Amino acid sequence: MKLLTQARESADQAEVFVRHRKSTLVRFAKNSLRLVADRDTSECALRVVQQGQLGASFGESPDQPELLRDALSAASFGQAIPFRFAERTNRENVICYDRHTAALTAEALIELGDGVRRRVLAAEPDAVVNLHTLVESGMRHIASSEGVDAEEAFSRMELLVELPFPSRGTDIGAAGRLTSIHPVSASDEWIESLLEQRHWGNNPSRPSTGRWPVLLTPYASNLLTLALAAGLSGAHVAQGASPLADKVGQQILSQHLTIHENPRHPNLAFRRSFDDEGTPVSSRPVIERGVLRGFLTDLRTSAMLDCPSSGSAVRRTLFSEKIEDAPSPGWLGAVIEPGDRSWRDLLAGIEEGLLVTHMLGLHSCNLLQGQYTVQANGFHVRNGVPVGYLERTMLSGNLYEDFLSIRAISSEREPTTQGPLSVAGLAPYLLLESAQITVG
Amino acid sequence: MKEKLLAALKNLDVDYADIRFDEERKTQIALNGPQVSNLATFSPRGGHVRAYVNGAKAIASFSRIEDAANIARQTAAAARAAANHITDPIRLASAPIVKKDFGVTTPKDPRAVTLSEKHDLLEHYNQIALAAPDVITTQLYYSDSYAHRGYANTDGSCILYEHLISHILGVLIGRRGDAVRRAVFAVGGSSDYSRLAEREDVLERSLAELDELLSAAPITGGSYPIVLDPYGSGVFIHEAFGHRSEADLTMDNPMLREKLSLGSQIATPILTVYDDPTLPGYGGSYPVDDEGVLARRTPLILKGRVAGRLHSRETAAAFEEQVTGNCRASDAGFEPVIRMSNTIIENGTSSLDDMIASIDDGYYVAGGAGGQGGIDFTFGAHWARRIENGKLKEMVSDVNLSGNLFTTLKAISMVGNDQLLFEYCDCGKSSFDGVQMTSRISAGAPHLKIDHVTIGGAAT
Numbered sequence: 001m002k003l004l005t006q007a008r009e010s011a012d013q014a015e016v017f018v019r020h021r022k023s024t025l026v027r028f029a030k031n032s033l034r035l036v037a038d039r040d041t042s043e044c045a046l047r048v049v050q051q052g053q054l055g056a057s058f059g060e061s062p063d064q065p066e067l068l069r070d071a072l073s074a075a076s077f078g079q080a081i082p083f084r085f086a087e088r089t090n091r092e093n094v095i096c097y098d099r100h101t102a103a104l105t106a107e108a109l110i111e112l113g114d115g116v117r118r119r120v121l122a123a124e125p126d127a128v129v130n131l132h133t134l135v136e137s138g139m140r141h142i143a144s145s146e147g148v149d150a151e152e153a154f155s156r157m158e159l160l161v162e163l164p165f166p167s168r169g170t171d172i173g174a175a176g177r178l179t180s181i182h183p184v185s186a187s188d189e190w191i192e193s194l195l196e197q198r199h200w201g202n203n204p205s206r207p208s209t210g211r212w213p214v215l216l217t218p219y220a221s222n223l224l225t226l227a228l229a230a231g232l233s234g235a236h237v238a239q240g241a242s243p244l245a246d247k248v249g250q251q252i253l254s255q256h257l258t259i260h261e262n263p264r265h266p267n268l269a270f271r272r273s274f275d276d277e278g279t280p281v282s283s284r285p286v287i288e289r290g291v292l293r294g295f296l297t298d299l300r301t302s303a304m305l306d307c308p309s310s311g312s313a314v315r316r317t318l319f320s321e322k323i324e325d326a327p328s329p330g331w332l333g334a335v336i337e338p339g340d341r342s343w344r345d346l347l348a349g350i351e352e353g354l355l356v357t358h359m360l361g362l363h364s365c366n367l368l369q370g371q372y373t374v375q376a377n378g379f380h381v382r383n384g385v386p387v388g389y390l391e392r393t394m395l396s397g398n399l400y401e402d403f404l405s406i407r408a409i410s411s412e413r414e415p416t417t418q419g420p421l422s423v424a425g426l427a428p429y430l431l432l433e434s435a436q437i438t439v440g
Numbered sequence: 441m442k443e444k445l446l447a448a449l450k451n452l453d454v455d456y457a458d459i460r461f462d463e464e465r466k467t468q469i470a471l472n473g474p475q476v477s478n479l480a481t482f483s484p485r486g487g488h489v490r491a492y493v494n495g496a497k498a499i500a501s502f503s504r505i506e507d508a509a510n511i512a513r514q515t516a517a518a519a520r521a522a523a524n525h526i527t528d529p530i531r532l533a534s535a536p537i538v539k540k541d542f543g544v545t546t547p548k549d550p551r552a553v554t555l556s557e558k559h560d561l562l563e564h565y566n567q568i569a570l571a572a573p574d575v576i577t578t579q580l581y582y583s584d585s586y587a588h589r590g591y592a593n594t595d596g597s598c599i600l601y602e603h604l605i606s607h608i609l610g611v612l613i614g615r616r617g618d619a620v621r622r623a624v625f626a627v628g629g630s631s632d633y634s635r636l637a638e639r640e641d642v643l644e645r646s647l648a649e650l651d652e653l654l655s656a657a658p659i660t661g662g663s664y665p666i667v668l669d670p671y672g673s674g675v676f677i678h679e680a681f682g683h684r685s686e687a688d689l690t691m692d693n694p695m696l697r698e699k700l701s702l703g704s705q706i707a708t709p710i711l712t713v714y715d716d717p718t719l720p721g722y723g724g725s726y727p728v729d730d731e732g733v734l735a736r737r738t739p740l741i742l743k744g745r746v747a748g749r750l751h752s753r754e755t756a757a758a759f760e761e762q763v764t765g766n767c768r769a770s771d772a773g774f775e776p777v778i779r780m781s782n783t784i785i786e787n788g789t790s791s792l793d794d795m796i797a798s799i800d801d802g803y804y805v806a807g808g809a810g811g812q813g814g815i816d817f818t819f820g821a822h823w824a825r826r827i828e829n830g831k832l833k834e835m836v837s838d839v840n841l842s843g844n845l846f847t848t849l850k851a852i853s854m855v856g857n858d859q860l861l862f863e864y865c866d867c868g869k870s871s872f873d874g875v876q877m878t879s880r881i882s883a884g885a886p887h888l889k890i891d892h893v894t895i896g897g898a899a900t
Contacts, residue, residue: 209661235472239473239576240576240615361820396840440893
């Protein structure tokens with residue numbers, strides 16, 4: 001890469017990250033095609049170290065002459081950094097790309113969306129269907145003066161369908177998401193499960209304030225993975241801010257819980273073989289039968305903790321994924337081990353409790369300490385059956401207390417998406433023994 | 441730039457199209473504890489095009505202005521193809537043609553300040569914070585952003601305009617025993633760099649809050665009367681009502697459209713709220729939006745009744761109302777979506793002392809740590825203080841509130857006479873390609889008393 005060659009001549013170390021993304025999204029709103037959106041963008045990040053100090057610059061192409069000038073200018077301030085950019089290591093490629101996905105056109109996405117719309121309306125003529133179909137593909141390439149030269153193509157397809165509850169306009173409703181590296185399609189069974197959810201939401205129903213069992217859907221498992229990410233972050237561990245800093249080898253969660261950081265897992269929709277600093281990723285246990293086995297680190301925090309990087313560097317924040325987001329430790333593939341009972345069995349066993357499908361307000365909680373207070377969306381459950389949608393229901397507690405007592409985990413898992421307040425991975429349904437519910 | 445944009449719109453065979461291109465210059469400095477974790481100056485560029493044919497809409501984002509004409513042609517073709525599938529055509533409200541340029545002037549332009557000076561200022565605040573008792577680490581960010589935008593549409597509008605904003609945002613993390621708590625330090629949020637310097641008093645206030653929070657017990661959940669401080673009131677009106685005044689979030693919801701119809705009594709008669717991008721010098725101030733519509737003040741609630749809502753040209757047509765100039769993109773390459781600008785609650789007549797004195801068992805809730813708004817909304821506060829028999833008592837932590845749009849606005853029983861407008865704010869809104877985060881918003885409000893709000897809490 002020409003930019004890397006030039007940077008090596010002027011700086012002690014250099015790292016170039018280039019990402020090209022092409023996407024097409026088709027959106028239907030209120031049963032009608034609303035939007036066809038295309039994106040074709042390139043991004044480039046340059047990091048240099050000059051006399052031990054770090055500088056960075058960003059643009060849309062490595063050919064921009066100001067990138068190197070700006071990065072070198074930025075590197076003239078600050079303290080010496082404690083790490084070197086990633087070195088060349090053996091890396092086994094994984095398949096992150098499907099040419100059939102990448103080849104899907106807007107017409108094909110319209111056809112898929114229209115088909116889902118028609119099938120839902122055939123079953124429920126009064127339903128309102130909001131959906132989007134998305135296909136994206138691209139290439140990420142990272143090269144460093146220390147020898148890394150990693151490149152991989154990626155693709156992903158997503159179908160998101162929302163069926164608003166009849167009495168709530170479009171505010172909340174049944175929702176389902178299919179996502180994969182490969183083309184996805186909606187089975188009859190999947191559409192039936194969406195319609196079943198919609199029926200559960202015919203009326204509001206509120207539990208009383210108190211402690212109740214809570215069944216989290218795979219999408220709602222971000223309550224666990226996001227809060228845990230704050231404690232597992234090598235930055236927080238190194239700074240003494242994490243409550244997990246001295247807990248390696250100790251039981252911190254239920255013995256039913258095993259979580260691997262495994263961005264290479266074949267069922268992930270965001271599969272990858274290296275992180276955003278070029279460090280190869282692998283499968284390793286972070287939580288093993290509830291026992292803490294390790295942390296999430298990038299190059300900086302691994303140097304602070306005097307250990308190798310776990311390959312968990314991401315250019316992302318809670319809400320955004322921009323090239324200018326500095327690499328920091330985070331999940332690239334949080335894979336929660338499944339249990340041995342179906343989620344419908346778990347639901348049937350709840351005498352009174354909640355089925356939580358998603359939450360509002362997670363980002364304003366003290367997640368670093370495991371504290372959460374969120375508005376729960378989903379269903380009130382009585383005698384194993386959802387009896388209405390939740391409203392004005394808050395779910396509160398502490399991750400490191402409430403997730404010590406997990407009653408059961410489902411055998412089914414679903415891919416979770418990387419995005420605002422969500423973590424890429426694979427998650428089952430999680431049944432908490434109880435959590436505090438406050439109802440307004 | 442204008443010539444290239446106008447050329448890209450020529451001979452497109454569409455009902456309407458517009459195109460925007462951004463050339464930005466940004467500086468970011470991030471300190472994580474004693475270390476510099478990011479220090480960058482950079483110049484992102486990107487563009488966005490929209491095309492409408494027979495009620496069908498296609499859009500595209502791209503990186504290079506050299507590609508603009510080609511992308512515009514492809515987008516027009518995509519709109520023509522989509523038109524075959526349309527059952528509910530999109531219409532656009534008319535908007536005056538604008539052929540004018542808007543520059544930015546400011547007392548102290550951050551672009552004229554050296555990177556060294558910016559770094560030293562942030563480092564100065566960081567040293568103060570790290571020296572405070574029980575502070576174990578910090579995350580301090582300096583950011584400035586200058587955007588030079590060009591816009592053209594097939595109606596004939598052609599505009600060059602600029603945005604400039606700078607701010608410092610700090611998260612201060614303290615630990616005392618097993619308790620780990622955070623406080624926030626934020627200054628700036630305007631084009632004027634001088635608002636960032638000599639703000640040690642703000643930092644010291646945040647450090648004092650953190651010190652008290654480290655000994656505070658978690659709040660007890662339940663339903664309570666509360667007094668919101670002006671910052672909390674601003675976040676409250678933003679989350680509880682502001683997002684529902686964005687017409688794209690209500691357009692497809694018949695129930696909300698009915699309940700939020702103009703003239704509906706949605707709130708207590710003592711509440712008046714408006715959106716005003718024309719206020720000079722705040723984060724949400726701007727002269728023209730990103731679909732070429734001039735900014736204007738829009739009343740949202742007048743004496744408790746719905747008085748207006750925020751529009752794009754699409755939603756204004758759907759509601760058969762006037763455009764308001766609130767359709768904005770946070771960054772290069774994003775589709776513009778409807779955003780609040782400066783959301784203001786007008787002063788009432790109550791004093792803070794009277795509000796506190798009126799509560800036997802409740803909380804004084806301060807600051808806003810973010811939230812999410814739907815018909816039900818939630819937001820987090822920085823801290824709260826118990827009110828017992830009309831007196832302020834001890835501080836409590838982990839404060840998250842929840843409510844319902846239609847009941848909570850009617851539960852406001854007192855509006856203070858002490859309105860404050862805020863410096864730094866930020867807000868994210870979903871669009872087709874992710875959340876658009878922006879700090880180009882602000883809010884202003886006095887203290888509010890709300891008679892009953894649900895507060896979550898592990899203890900009850």
